[in-house]
Amino acid sequence: MNKNNVIEAQNLTKMFGDFTAVDAITFDVKKGEIFGFLGANGAGKTTAMKMLIGISKPTSGAAKVAGFDVFTNTEDIKKNIGYMSQKFALYGDLTVKENITFFGGIYGLSRKSIKEKSAVLIEELGLEKVASKLVGSLPLGWKQKLSFSVSLLHDPKIVFLDEPTGGVDPITRRQFWEMIYKAAHQGTTVFVTTHYMDEAEYCDRVSIMVNGKIEALDTPKKLKEQFQVDNMNDVFLKLARR
Amino acid sequence: MSITVNHISKSYKNVKALEDISFQVKEGELFGLIGPDGAGKTTLFRILTTLLIANEGSATVADFDVVADYKKIRNNVGYMPGKFSLYQDLTIEENLNFFATIFGTTIEENYDLIKDIYVQIECFKDRRAGKLSGGMKQKLALCCALIHKPKVLFLDEPTTGVDPVSRKEFWDMLKRLQQKGITILVSTPYMDEAALCDRIALIQNGKILQIDTPQAIVKHYPKKIYNVRASNTYQLINALNDYEYNHSVYPFGEFVHYTDSRKDFNPKDLIDYLESKDLSHIEIGKTEPTIEDTFMELAK
Numbered sequence: 001m002n003k004n005n006v007i008e009a010q011n012l013t014k015m016f017g018d019f020t021a022v023d024a025i026t027f028d029v030k031k032g033e034i035f036g037f038l039g040a041n042g043a044g045k046t047t048a049m050k051m052l053i054g055i056s057k058p059t060s061g062a063a064k065v066a067g068f069d070v071f072t073n074t075e076d077i078k079k080n081i082g083y084m085s086q087k088f089a090l091y092g093d094l095t096v097k098e099n100i101t102f103f104g105g106i107y108g109l110s111r112k113s114i115k116e117k118s119a120v121l122i123e124e125l126g127l128e129k130v131a132s133k134l135v136g137s138l139p140l141g142w143k144q145k146l147s148f149s150v151s152l153l154h155d156p157k158i159v160f161l162d163e164p165t166g167g168v169d170p171i172t173r174r175q176f177w178e179m180i181y182k183a184a185h186q187g188t189t190v191f192v193t194t195h196y197m198d199e200a201e202y203c204d205r206v207s208i209m210v211n212g213k214i215e216a217l218d219t220p221k222k223l224k225e226q227f228q229v230d231n232m233n234d235v236f237l238k239l240a241r242r
Numbered sequence: 243m244s245i246t247v248n249h250i251s252k253s254y255k256n257v258k259a260l261e262d263i264s265f266q267v268k269e270g271e272l273f274g275l276i277g278p279d280g281a282g283k284t285t286l287f288r289i290l291t292t293l294l295i296a297n298e299g300s301a302t303v304a305d306f307d308v309v310a311d312y313k314k315i316r317n318n319v320g321y322m323p324g325k326f327s328l329y330q331d332l333t334i335e336e337n338l339n340f341f342a343t344i345f346g347t348t349i350e351e352n353y354d355l356i357k358d359i360y361v362q363i364e365c366f367k368d369r370r371a372g373k374l375s376g377g378m379k380q381k382l383a384l385c386c387a388l389i390h391k392p393k394v395l396f397l398d399e400p401t402t403g404v405d406p407v408s409r410k411e412f413w414d415m416l417k418r419l420q421q422k423g424i425t426i427l428v429s430t431p432y433m434d435e436a437a438l439c440d441r442i443a444l445i446q447n448g449k450i451l452q453i454d455t456p457q458a459i460v461k462h463y464p465k466k467i468y469n470v471r472a473s474n475t476y477q478l479i480n481a482l483n484d485y486e487y488n489h490s491v492y493p494f495g496e497f498v499h500y501t502d503s504r505k506d507f508n509p510k511d512l513i514d515y516l517e518s519k520d521l522s523h524i525e526i527g528k529t530e531p532t533i534e535d536t537f538m539e540l541a542k
Contacts, residue, residue: 040405041376086403140279166403167431169278169446170534171541174492181476195405196432201495202475220496231495233406233434240407 001064006031006158006189007052011061012070014047021047023212024061029158034180034190036200039209040240045193046162048209052191053160054078066157079107082151082159082188086166088143090150092136096127099135100150107154121149141172148179158189165196177202197233206232208239215239243302244269244394244425245290250299252285259285261448263299267427267441272420274439275429276533282448283429284324287398290427291321304393317345320387324399326379330372334363334382337371338389345390355422356385359415377408384415388424395419397428401435413438433534444537451540456533463531463539465489468509469497472521481519485512492538499535500526 001008007029014022022044029035039045050056052065054074063070066080090099097118104114122131125145130138135146144164151159161180165173177199184190184204192203200206200220207217216223216239220232227235245267252260260282267273275283288294290303292312301308304318328337338360342349353360363381366374371382380400387395397416401409413435420426428439436442437456444451444459452459472478475493482491482500489501502512509526516524 040407041403043405163403167279167399169281169431169541170433170538171492172278177493178479181479185476195403195409197406198495202493236406237410240405 001067002028004031005029006033007035007063007065007191009052009061009063012048012051012058012063013060014044014051014056015059020212022051022058025209025212025214027207027214027217029189029191031157031189032184032187033205034184034192034203036203036206037191037193037209038200038206038236039193043209043240044212045209049160049162049191049193053081053083079154080157082154082156084144084147084151084159084161084164086163088140088147090135090143090147093134095134096122096131096138096146099146100153103150104153109154117153121153125149141168141176144168145172145176145179148176152183152188156188158191159183161190161192163193163195165194165199173199197231197236200232200236208236210240243267243305244271245273245301245303245427247286247290247301248299250286250289250296250301252282252289252294252296258448260289260296263445263448263450265443265450265453267425269425270420270423272416272426272428272438272440274436274442275427275445276431276433276436276442276537277429277445278431280447281445283445284398285448287321287323287396287427287429291319291396292316317390318392319394319396320390320392321396322383322387322398322400324402326371326383328371328379328383328386331370333368333370334374335367337382338385341386342389347390349389352389352391355391355419356388358418359388360385376404380404380408380412388419392424394425394427397426399429399431401430401432409435433532433537436533442533444533444540446537446541451537459533459536460531463536465501465539466507467529467531467535468500468502468512469494469525469527469529470500470512470516471497471523471525472516473523474521477519478516478521481516481521485515487511490539490542492535494534497529499529 005028010026011024013024037045051058051070054070054077058070065077068076100118101114122128165176180190205219207214223235227238229235243266247263247265250260250263277283289296290301292308292315303315306314338349359381363378401412416426441455443453478498482488487503489503492499513524
């Protein structure tokens with residue numbers, strides 16, 4: 001594995017019966033990169049992501065994530081990645097602090113480290129006033145920012161974000177992206193899916209999946225040149241229903 | 243008027259979901275409620291479809307009062323909730339037949355209205371609803387909401403989580419329904435969809451920020467907006483956020499939208515400042531505000 005790559009996938013394939021959900025995708029993601037993983041509903045994004053985070057065994061092909069093999073080393077993958085699902089996955093009936101402590105514990109952080117990280121995280125997110133409130137009572141945008149921070153607690157090499165900003169208000173959505181930029185700036189690789197095409201423009205590189213295959217992969221600028229359009233929305237419209 | 247809402251308020255325990263909401267929707271209009279999760283859109287839909295009673299205020303739908311004439315309203319409106327609510331273990335055809343029968347009609351009687359949409363899923367008509375893809379579920383739900391030929395159609399976030407191509411197809415369908423004389427009230431968190439409505443209400447935290455046509459709403463934007471771009475977007479955002487004269491700084495696709503707090507702003511000053519922050523390849527140009535810019539300015 002090239003030491004500058006955090007993900008390497010070759011002909012990665014997943015079949016359900018005779019249906020090919022992910023069809024021989026090949027791509028690399030570089031260290032510190034913000035990688036946008038786009039595609040229509042049903043194109044195979046979630047299935048591909050499940051293989052990369054070690055919870056679904058590929059049918060064929062090969063892939064390494066954070067240096068570990070997706071067939072044989074899935075437990076090591078899970079320790080070295082962060083994951084934030086599109087469905088809110090913190091405990092609604094635990095407080096902000098309790099959630100941080102719980103997930104810190106799951107990832108094997110020491111009590112001391114959890115305490116320090118909680119304080120920093122709560123301050124950075126401006127959650128001081130609600131730190132002892134139940135997470136279920138917070139607005140969606142706050143929950144999503146908290147989820148993202150929790151997924152970074154154990155300093156993963158790469159974090160997977162599955163539609164993190166769906167339904168979030170426009171200001172919070174931008175604050176969320178500033179957090180993504182910051183994480184990437186500090187060396188964490190960010191692998192993100194979204195249906196907001198303006199967010200695709202924020203990525204360093206973007207791949208677009210159509211019917212299980214990666215049909216385009218480049219910087220947003222080069223993709224727009226290649227398809228001779230002004231914005232990523234039009235790139236998407238041109239590709240996704242060919 | 244197809245829908246009138248007069249000073250409606252609704253609270254849940256200590257949370258004010260809606261505060262003094264008033265607006266009207268004309269017959270045949272495509273009216274959009276634009277706002278994020280938690281704005282109060284669903285509460286308003288539930289009040290207008292007679293599933294919830296407001297604490298204060300009144301409302302009518304198709305000239306019927308939402309409290310006194312609730313049974314008549316239910317016969318005259320179609321409602322597609324944000325959460326898929328059809329029977330997962332009935333097939334496409336069974337679901338559609340079920341809803342037609344409930345309303346005392348048949349698929350054949352109003353087939354004309356749903357034909358455009360139904361033909362796209364008809365080849366799967368024997369498949370159970372629970373086994374359909376998101377896009378097909380959405381089309382089936384729309385057919386079921388239309389099968390009794392409602393006067394008013396309520397669509398609560400029909401495109402949330404839906405990809406841009408399917409979203410575009412869905413809005414094309416709505417435009418065709420509107421041409422058949424149906425009044426449509428639709429909610430969405432996607433600001434780009436606002437431009438496709440005749441009129442919109444921007445809503446946040448239970449309050450209406452503004453109501454107008456999409457064109458008028460962007461026209462009222464109070465500031466000049468500049469597109470700014472530089473070699474490193476993250477550093478650019480940080481530098482702009484630190485700039486003492488900024489009024490707003492929002493990433494916007496390949497650019498950052500910037501507004502200045504001074505009346506006599508000269509872009510040259512900003513270029514000098516950004517260069518002093520070690521940014522290169524700086525570009526600054528005027529741009530037109532979008533609905534999203536307006537929303538953020540009002541919500542600030």
